[in-house]
Amino acid sequence: MFQRRFHLDPKTLRYVQVKRTLKSKILIAFLFTTLTILLTAGIINITDRLGVRIKYRHLQKVNAELVERYQLLDNEMDNYDRLLAGYQVNDDSIYRCILDIEPLPSFARKPGFGGSDLYDYLEGYASSDLMINTSIRLEHIEMKTDLQNTSFKDLDRMALERETFLSSRPAIQPISLEETYWLSSDFGMRIDPFSKRPAFHCGIDYAANPGLYVYATGDGIVDFIRTSNGGYGREIIIDHGFGYSSRYAHLLKIMVQPGQQVRRGQIIGLLGDSGRSTGPHLHYGVDYFTRPVNPWFYYSNDLSPQEYNEIVSLAE
């Protein structure tokens, strides 16, 4: 297709084929390349300035998506804040109130503002504020969450401890309400039936028929049992923990072993007349940190005989 071209040589008057020299070829190529490069640079420059480059557009889209994700994170954090506020209400106004402990002081719940230069590496970006604010907010939520977790850990333990305390502390009468008995001697000063002189009586005496079941008044461990001819005769001491122990004396029979775990309402012995006693009765005493206290304050008259039996059957 490419036709050969000729031009007339005026000297020889002959048609000579036109040939391009190497120089002119190089020149044309150089011109062509320069123009192309200049044009490319121009296009790049202008499109970059206008922000219409495909790649830039794509990056902008990615950027918008990322910012959106931060917004979602923020929404999630709103949720966490709401949850934590709910937990705080439970913590402060319910659990700590019932467990009778002071609520956490408000300064403990306020997040510290210590490490603000922690986020220096996020400075210098268009979205610096977004990143820093989200990070700081999350950090605060983390602190609050950790605090709540620790607090609940403690409360969980204390709630269980309270349960143990409630089931351990002496809280019922040591003999069944169905049986006939009378209080033959109260806690306090009284005339000793043997010496006929005033003496301190550190318990309550229940006079009743020998052989009656005697029940543990709270959960605990049998601290020791002792059999002697004088004094308390056959006696059991139960350690209830939390500073409480109870003594059951003048028994006919001891039905537990030292170290044995007993429950409130469990049969531990039979009422008798052993030791320094003038008749069949149960001497019941409660000690709080080794000081005798009035057992009267460690049970109430609010149980019916049936309810007492229910407690006994719970222990079986």
Add this chain to the structure above:
Amino acid sequence: MAKVKYRYNPDSLSYDRIQKSFGKKLLVLVSYLVVIFTAAIILNLLYSGFFNTPKEKRLLRENNQLLFQYELLNDQVSSLESVLSDIEKRDDNIYRTIFNAEPIPRSMRDAGFGGVNRYEYLEGFNQSDVVIETAKKLDKITKAVYVQSKSYDEIIGLAMNREDQLASLPAIQPISNKDLTRTASGWGFRIHPIYKILKFHYGMDFTAPTGTEIYATGDGRIITVEWSRRGYGNQIIIDHGYGYKTMYAHLSDFNVRLGQEVKRGDVIGYVGNTGLSTAPHLHYEVYMNNKKVNPINYYFNDLSPEEFDRMIELSMHSGQTFD
């Protein structure tokens, strides 16, 4: 200076002069330009493949940082979520231990005040601010109207010459219980916290810190002020007349003397943990003609119908009392 060019014509066996028209010249120029342009665009694409413009560089750096930080935060969030689920389990555990009941669903516990955004469903629309504001106002007005109508009821009552009886009737909660979080355990069979057997609970328990003020729930005369370390502990009984009496138990201290006349809302004593009690709380009983009745029916000056419903649910929920 363009030389004249010839072309060899094989048909006529002669050299013909090549005539270039303006159009042809233009065509040549345009085709050159098209080639240059195409080359430029291809180069442009190649450039994008290997290099970034300054603006792109900046944005890319920013995006990388955003992503990096986001991933960091996301990791934190997932560990946070595991801690939160731990917290939830602990919360439920403590609740079970203390109340001997399955925890109230969170939605119900949060209902009421500040807990949830009641206007959430209105968000996300154009003008949603205006709509929410209006809804809030409307709610306020509705409440105000309700209060107004209540006070009309009262006026009618007064007109019927029963002002004295109205003032005497127990009609408020005995402690400040704005968001009902103090409601602990109501009337009915409950597990006794110490005996662990079912016993009938003849009153209502309000848990509150020791020292919280206790109010007389109606006008009346103090007929019992008793210090005790057993049973109900320190207790007050008010005779309201018209067959009504109220009893306040487990108090830490008193603020009234025997025989004193009190008005509704007077501070008569302070919450405590005395007697057979397992937590600082107020045990409140209402007597009508010397028979114990459910106190929940005697808060009508205090509670809106919604609050009343919630209180019933709350007081039914607890499986265990505090005395």
